[in-house]
Amino acid sequence: MLIKGVWSEPWHPYQGDNQDGDFRRQPATVRNWITPDGQAGPTGVNEFAAEPGRYRLYVSLLCPWACRTLMARQWLGLSKVIKVTILDPVMGLQGWRFTSVDPDPVMGAHYLHQLYTRNDPRFTGRSTVPVLWDDARDIMVNNESADILRMLDSAFAPWSRPDATLRPEGLSTAIDDLNASLYNKFNNGVYRAGFARNQTAYEEAVADVFALLDNLEQRILDNGPYLFGATFTESDIRLFVTLARFDAAYHGLFKCNRRRIADYPALTVYLRRIYALPGIAETVNLDHIKAGYYGLKSLNPNGIIPTGPDDPFVAA
Ligand SMILES: N[C@@H](CCC(=O)N[C@@H](CS)C(=O)NCC(=O)O)C(=O)O
Incomplete structure (x- = not known):
């Protein structure tokens, strides 16, 4: 993780546990909202107005939290409105890294943590995906997928598929x-x-x-x-x-x-x-x-990838 802007130790998956051995997920750290007119949302500061082509999602296709933002983007019909950069699915010693297939367009970073420190040079915490980045202001908007799902659904209605919503009235x-x-x-x-x-x-x-x-x-x-x-x-x-x-x-x-x-x-x-x-x-x-x-070495030290199962998405 980063401590005061410096990568401190080899990446490991444990995010902390309590006395009982339970897994604890680090709360998201950057919580601004994109809104239709740039007014501040429920948390964070203002000046993130919805605009096509201005924002980018950094994701790993390993990650369920990141992929739920990608699903929302697809289902709402926003694939031409929100840009995406896909990271290497295998975590390295410095966490998420970029691939030569999809390099970082913002600063040519090798690691996602470089974007965290570009946004906040004294950042302390884990560099998690998803990250929603504002290309216009060159800062991070939000790194909490639950918020990102909501703002894609609410702020981008003018560019979404007609009548598409993830939160229908009354539900x-x-x-x-x-x-x-x-x-x-x-x-x-x-x-x-x-x-x-x-x-x-x-x-x-x-x-x-x-x-x-x-x-x-x-x-x-x-x-x-x-x-x-x-x-x-x-x-x-x-x-x-x-x-x-x-x-x-x-x-x-x-x-x-x-x-x-x-x-x-x-x-x-x-x-x-x-x-x-x-x-x-x-x-x-x-x-x-x-x-x-x-590829999580702490759970699978030899890195062997099982050959199965059969493709779960198509009937045999
Ligand atoms: N609250 C976050 C959780 C995201 C999260 O835990 N992402 C994991 C990948 S599945 C991650 O990036 N972990 C890197 C790390 O903990 O260093 C969200 O839902 O957006």
Whole structure:
């Protein structure tokens, strides 16, 4: 991580744990909002007005948090409005790095942490993806995917697909409630299992993961095709990114191996249904997912990448 603007030690995945061995994710550190007229949003400062071509997302296709912003960008029809730079999926000793295929257009940086210090020369914290960057002002807007999903949905309506929204009227509270349990039990639940420091923390996390999957299987069966019936919402994006990585990475590497998503018939159809929506397949790259997760040396010292599973997105 960076300490007062200096990269301090070789990158490692642990973001801190409590006395019980639980995994703790570092809270996001830069929380400005793009708004239609540049007024400040719920947090941060003003002067980030929505404009096509002005903003850029830095992502890794390993990362579910980054990929949910990419999914929102595609689903809302903003692929020509928000630019994207894709990082190497394998974390190096200095964290996320750029590839020669998609070099950094802002400053020719080698590492993402250089953008954190370009934005704040005394920055202390982890250099995480996604990063939303303002090319016009040459500063970071936000590094919290939950905020970025909201601002893509709200501030960019003039450039979005007609009537496209991730938070349909009347569903906001229900979406927020579902998102809270999705986050704790599933999106972050798999990380709590994978990075648990003791048996109890691991078992609690795995119990959460599979209780939630059992519940969602029934929910989709009873009231599909999406989490809120016929309407695709932000919650579907949040669920999809973790489902998409589950059999390829979390089942093996994170020891979430009671069942695979392939063992849940309704969730399997749900996964394929969303994958087939326009533009979504471009946000999923199984090679990056496997290379990135199995490249985590602290969990997989020899770096061997499993050959399976079969492609979860197409029926055999
Ligand atoms: N709150 C953040 C979490 C992002 C996050 O944890 N990203 C991970 C990748 S999956 C990361 O960049 N980790 C690098 C590090 O911790 O050094 C969000 O949702 O945007």
